[in-house]
Amino acid sequence: IQLTQSPSSLSASVGDRVTITCRASQDIGSYLAWYQQKPGKAPNLLIYAASTLQSGVPSRFSGSGSGTDFTLTISSLQPEDFATYYCQHLNSYPRTFGQGTKLEI
Amino acid sequence: EVQLLESGGGLVQPGGSLRLSCAASGFTFTSSTMSWVRQAPGKGLEWVSSISGSGGSTYSADSVKGRSTISRDNSRNTLYLQMNSLRADDTAVYYCAKERVYNWNPGDSYDYWGQGALVTVSS
Numbered sequence: 221i222q223l224t225q226s227p228s229s230l231s232a233s234v235g236d237r238v239t240i241t242c243r244a245s246q247d248i249g250s251y252l253a254w255y256q257q258k259p260g261k262a263p264n265l266l267i268y269a270a271s272t273l274q275s276g277v278p279s280r281f282s283g284s285g286s287g288t289d290f291t292l293t294i295s296s297l298q299p300e301d302f303a304t305y306y307c308q309h310l311n312s313y314p315r316t317f318g319q320g321t322k323l324e325i
Numbered sequence: 326e327v328q329l330l331e332s333g334g335g336l337v338q339p340g341g342s343l344r345l346s347c348a349a350s351g352f353t354f355t356s357s358t359m360s361w362v363r364q365a366p367g368k369g370l371e372w373v374s375s376i377s378g379s380g381g382s383t384y385s386a387d388s389v390k391g392r393s394t395i396s397r398d399n400s401r402n403t404l405y406l407q408m409n410s411l412r413a414d415d416t417a418v419y420y421c422a423k424e425r426v427y428n429w430n431p432g433d434s435y436d437y438w439g440q441g442a443l444v445t446v447s448s
Contacts, residue, residue, distance in 0.1 A: 253434035255370075262420055262441055263362075263370065268434035306370050310424075310432035313375065313384040315360070320369040 221245050223307055225318035232323060236297045240321045242290045242307035251311035254283055254292045257320075258303045266305075267292065297323075327351040327437045329421050334442030341411050345442055347404040347421030354402040355379070358424040358432060361395060361406045363417035364441075373419070374406065377429040389415075411446045418443050 222245040232238050242252065250270040255263035265274045267283035270290055280295040294301055302325055307318040333345040347359070360375040374385040374395040383395050394407045404421050419442050422435035 249431075251431045251433060255435075257370075262438035263435075264438075265425070265434050265436050268425060268436075274434070274436065308370075308372070308435075310434065312430065314386050315372040315375065315432070317362075317370040317372060 221248060221309055221311065221314075221316055223309055223316055223318040225305075225307060225321050227321060228319065229322040229324065231325070232297055233325070234297055234299060238294045238297055238323065240292045240305055240323075242285075242292070242318050244288045244290075244309055247287050248309045248311035250286045251309055252283075252285070252290050253308045253310060254281075255306045255308065256301075256303045257306065263306065327423070329423065329437055329439035331419065331421055331439045331442035334419065334444045336445045336447065337411055338448050339412060339446055341446070342407070342409045343411065343444060345406040345408070345419055345421075345444070347439055349402045349404065349421075349423070352423065352437075354397075355399045356427045358427070358429055359397060359404045360422045360424065360435065361404075362420045362422055362435070362438075363415075364420070365414070365417040368417075371417075375424075376404070378427065382429050408444070411444075413446050416444060416446045 254267040257263040361373040421439045423437045424432045425436035
């Protein structure tokens with residue numbers, strides 16, 4: 221299963237609403253997770269099961285979708301949100317990741 | 326507190342071998358599917374290999390299949406990745422990660438990650 225994220229990079233400003241998409245090459249149900257990664261750090265889980273917010277993650281993050289089309293939305297960008305975002309499917313093995321979306325100021 | 330601590334990274338020559346370890350604590354290790362994920366310098370995340378809680382099921386990416394073996398010692402709460410016939414394109418930071426749910430398949434996310442171990446393959 222291939223995951224294609226778009227865009228690959230995105231420039232935005234504090235306060236903006238941002239949406240990142242992840243498209244799967246076949247139906248993966250809701251077995252999709254989203255991660256945030258900052259330079260030099262391990263990834264951090266944001267969303268699991270396509271739309272469930274991980275404990276401790278700010279509510280400005282939300283996920284939606286099922287089947288092959290998914291989105292991650294940040295409702296009002298904060299300075300600490302500038303990072304790279306990855307989707308991952310966990311429907312089957314191999315557990316592939318999308319190529320990443322770099323969110324820049 | 327969940328902790329995952331990788332060790333064993335370093336510089337190795339092409340064709341060489343290396344064993345990474347990941348010491349786990351703060352959760353029920355024997356019930357948890359564990360995985361290795363790597364990230365080449367400046368590149369994205371690449372899933373490498375996973376192992377079920379009992380160790381009875383494993384799966385590896387085609388890029389490492391036949392050259393690497395994932396294993397675990399539940400008595401020591403430790404995950405391993407043995408890598409052989411290393412190539413330059415195996416150079417990466419290797420993360421161990423814990424699956425959030427106690428399923429082999431399907432899963433739903435990796436909720437804890439280690440800090441990563443750098444493996445550099447170069448002569």
